Amino acid sequence: MSTGQDQLKELLQQNRQWVKRVSPDLLASLEKGQSPKCLWIGCSDSRVSPTTITNQPLGSLFEHRNIANVISSTDGNAMAVVEFSISLLGVPDIVVCGHTECTGVATAMIHEEGQEDPSKDHLHQWLVPTRKVYQENAKALEALDPRQRVLELGRLNVAASVSAIAATPAAKAAWANGQPLRIHGWRFNMAQGLLEDLNMTHDGSC
Template sequence: MGSLQKLLKRNKVKAAYKACRDPEYFSRHANVHKPTYLWIGCVDSRVAAERIMDVEPGEILTFRNIANQCQPGESSIESVIELALEKFGIDQILVCGHYDCGGITQAVCGHGDSPLNSWVDPIRDLHSQFAKELDSLEKENKINTMSRINVAAQVAHLASHPVVKQCWEQGRKLEVHGVMFDTGTGDLLDLEISQSAPSTLEDSALLEKLATQAIAEPARA
């Protein structure tokens, strides 16, 4: 049996199991799509938002790319921000990085001319910006610390986004959070860099402030 057939069989078994336990499960969720969270995460197959947060279908609008980036002007992130805030009225945005991130490793250690290397170039710039804090660290710690800095940078980008700022100026509740997923323990960790109002800092100063806060290993419950 080929790989697709295996997946289709597993889907059939799971769907039947869900329907047996709750006959209205699929019909109930099919008519409800009112997410309250926007999850911006990495494409890494170990970092699945619904499983990490243990939520039902329809609760999270999920957006993923390599190394969970929110680069200003990039069409896909611009589109999802518009969808999340203007169509669904979402009031919670989570930027989730993770430990042992291949995209971060590529940015820190990789070289060459390729679409992947071009994609992670902004992370290379971050790495250069915080070289003083990173250079003394051994590789694993350096990659994981860089992952936290990257999350902080994306939170700063979102906090500076015109649509996000407009929501705040209109008095709407909107919070932007930075979190890390530990692939080794399953823990979702708060970096404590949440933003819920326009910053008085310039964009670059806000990024530096949040990234500096994120360098320290987050507390674990």
């Protein structure tokens, strides 16, 4: 039976195998700096690795991941990532990518005030923006069957994050200065392995 220590050793060993396969030219270019094609904001879920599902090499995506791909103006970490990617890296595209079977979204939906589990205080606090989206759309969501309800809340949650990024000073400044910037909402279908454009792109034109 493998132990936790064995699994960690395997990660180190796999890294050495990877180095043997990767192009030395790629590593040399990465050492000089980065010029990612987009900022990817996704869920921390281990099944949704951005560079894997988009078949991209190192350096292609500037990534920010958290539980349920939540972007809120009160989250200094996320705001710093958005500002860095727009103002310093000049990325032309930002993708907020949710996914099917998202436990974070489901947790936000079933949690009720007054029923907090002390062992999950930070998780419940983190999901407040998603829970707010649920409350604002409760009537329509509760008319759906449970699986479709989680799926639709996930879509609305992506839309809320897209709107939050579009409202940031960094995005507004980019558009005011004529800097190309498009903010997209996508979803990864776990069963199919496919990405879906949810058609909620902001480009500063309205």
